[in-house]
Amino acid sequence: MAVPATASVRDANRYRPATVTGLVDLIDVQVRERPYARALVVTGERVHLSYRGLSALADGVATRLGATGLSRGDAIGLIGANTAEFVVALLGAARAGLMVAPLDPALPLTQLSARVAALGARAVLLGRSAAGAPQPVANGASLPVPTWPLRVDVSRAGTAALTFTPGAAPAPEAMGAASELSVRDALVLFTAGTSERARMVPLTHANVAASVRTLCATYELGPEDATVAVMPFFHGHGLFAALLATLASGGCVLLPERGRFAAGSFWDDMRAVGATWFTAAPAIHEILLDRSEREYPGPQAPPLKFVRSGSAPLNPATQRALERTFGVPLLSAYGMTESSHQAASEPLPGRGALKHGSVGRPTGVEVRVLDRGGRACPVGVEGELWVHGPTVARGYLGDRDETASTFVDGWLRTGDLGVLDEDGYLSLTGRIKNLINRGGEKISPEHVEDILAGCPGVAEAAVFAVPDPVYGQRVGAAVVVRDGESVGTGEILRYCRDRLAAFEVPDRLELVAALPYTAKGALDRKAVQARYAP
Known part of the structure; x- marks a missing residue:
């Protein structure tokens, strides 16, 4: 991908790694060295708190x-x-x-x-x-x-x-x-x-410190950076990436007036704080893209350096459209609660190639792709992702059985499927538990969703298993069409037949007004299954 002309790598001499040991001393350096610098911007009047x-x-x-x-x-x-x-x-x-x-x-x-x-x-x-x-x-x-x-x-x-x-x-x-x-x-x-x-x-506290240091290093965050808190703080995405990493690096976080993301005031908030970046789930990026023609401030937008996406896979077509709109790279990241949020990310421009469709390279951890027998998969071969490093939790509280099956000799079995390429870039291909078994053919709903989302006029899609007495399961899909578009089911299915194996093409396709999402911005697959599969 060609890096937008407005994107640049910051002067390495201006970046200083965050020095924290946990939550206790998260802002101590800033209090000593920059006590009156703004830490938060709060209330509807956007008051600065040092x-x-x-x-x-x-x-x-x-x-x-x-x-x-x-x-x-x-x-x-x-x-x-x-x-x-x-x-x-x-x-x-x-x-x-x-x-x-x-x-x-x-x-x-x-x-x-x-x-x-x-x-x-x-x-x-x-x-x-x-x-x-x-x-x-x-x-x-x-x-x-x-x-x-x-x-x-x-x-x-x-x-x-x-x-x-x-x-x-x-x-x-x-x-x-x-x-x-x-x-x-x-x-x-x-x-x-x-x-x-x-x-x-x-x-x-050591997990927290390792995560914060990794985030600050990956995106070279510093005192000149500012962001708007888009994702909720009770999940790792908003807590680690937006809040803790920004405060540890001496930057500033604007907290929206009502304590949550509001599309109508988002760009006003971004300009008010002089935001240099923000991070959000794909569902929010889709909202901003859909509203960009009438709301994106263009030349009056704050001087962004990059935008980040996490919590769920981001469709490459959406990613490219957002980059054209914002004029800066949109970096996909991958992580889990069990890995203290981030485990991989696309790099900043100049720090490595941008490979859209991937989630970049491991950041602060080691990632392996293993087959069912625990053997390393060759380059380009799909397997389960295992993660090891200082951000990985020790297990689950009050659940020894699940801890024993998920945390093995210091490694986290993520349950995610993916491949590594020759340059060490990771591409996600699905979740093991989400696979649809159609007569013995294993189908990744995430792969089918990616194809559906690339169809002109389609905003987003959810793919699910439909019970079937002959094949065991068939492929179902719920699709949201963009406002003002008139694409129909026949056109969408023809698009799929040109790009999917025959057994992957949805047997049932329904156009819907909206899809359900979890609080962290990921597709709520249980709700999709309950609503559309019967």
């Missing part, structure tokens, strides 16, 4: 948590949107020696309660919830542990005030998975899924 101000608020939280009776190494939950309260609570709890489990504020009370109980959290900190999302623990609604509201108010002058009055923590109980944690742990992140299936991933 690193010194952020640190003082975090210290206030730590001091008050220390008086509750909680002990170092105890686990607490954190419920909130992408607001100053979330950031202050996270850093303050870390400074108090506590382990933090961010929770999705949109979950119903039953699921929140189940996750808090499964973890064995001793209390829950409450920030502001995203506008429009349920607030199940507001107004005294009960979780199984004390809930302590926290509020941060920032004046136009940048002066911040903390309102936080936690009560006494209850006596610890020998329940939940918190007994498996120690003072070395920083976070517990929940994988995508329902409360019954979501797994708890413990990440140490």
Whole structure:
């Protein structure tokens, strides 16, 4: 791919690797060396909060948590949107020696309660919830542990005030998975899924530091960089890539007024903070592309250096269209909660070739492609991806069987299928558990989706298994057509027949208005299956 003329490699002398050991000292260097530099931009008035101000608020939280009776190494939950309260609570709890489990504020009370109980959290900190999302623990609604509201108010002058009055923590109980944690742990992140299936991933301060350092090095982030928080902080994508890496490198994060992504105000936010990059899931990139003709500010756009995509595969056609619109490279990245977010990424221009359709090369970890017998696959041969390195978690809390099958001798079995090329670039081909078995032919829904999305007029597609008495399973597809386009099912199927094996062409194709997505921006395959397969 030809690198856009506006993209350039930053002067290597200006980039300095992040020096952190975990959440506790994440912003210490900035507080010492650049105390009045902006760390966050908050509220609808886009007020600046300095690193010194952020640190003082975090210290206030730590001091008050220390008086509750909680002990170092105890686990607490954190419920909130992408607001100053979330950031202050996270850093303050870390400074108090506590382990933090961010929770999705949109979950119903039953699921929140189940996750808090499964973890064995001793209390829950409450920030502001995203506008429009349920607030199940507001107004005294009960979780199984004390809930302590926290509020941060920032004046136009940048002066911040903390309102936080936690009560006494209850006596610890020998329940939940918190007994498996120690003072070395920083976070517990929940994988995508329902409360019954979501797994708890413990990440140490060393895991966090390794992830942050890798992200900063991969994208050469520094004090001159700024971004807008698009992805939610209760998942690794938003937490590590947008928030923690930016703060560790001395940059600035704008937190949208309502604590979540809003397409209508996105470019105003980007210009307000002088954003140099942003990261998002493909679903959000698709939204920005669809609205770009009427909303992208063109010459008035901020001076972007690159754009990043993660959490799900990005269609190469969309990737190229976005690059033409933004005038900078769009870098695909790959990772998992169990690997502290990123495991591979396309490189910055000048740091390696851009191979769209791939997710780049391993970053900070070793990646192997192994066959079913555990043997290394030759170049270009598909196999399961295994990851090893300092960002890989030690296992799952409270689930020995799944830990034993997923974490093997320090290696993470990702469950993802892929191939490595001769230059070490990784291309994803699907998920093992998603494969459709049509009469013995194994079909990757992700591959079929990629072809469907390349059809002119198609915005996005979801492919799923349809039960069949003869073949076992057939291929079904739900397709969203772009606004203003009139492409029909016959045209889409003809496009597929020219590009897919006969057994891969969807037997059932339905045009739909929208597809369901998870909170982290990935296609919700369970919801797709339930909605369209019967």
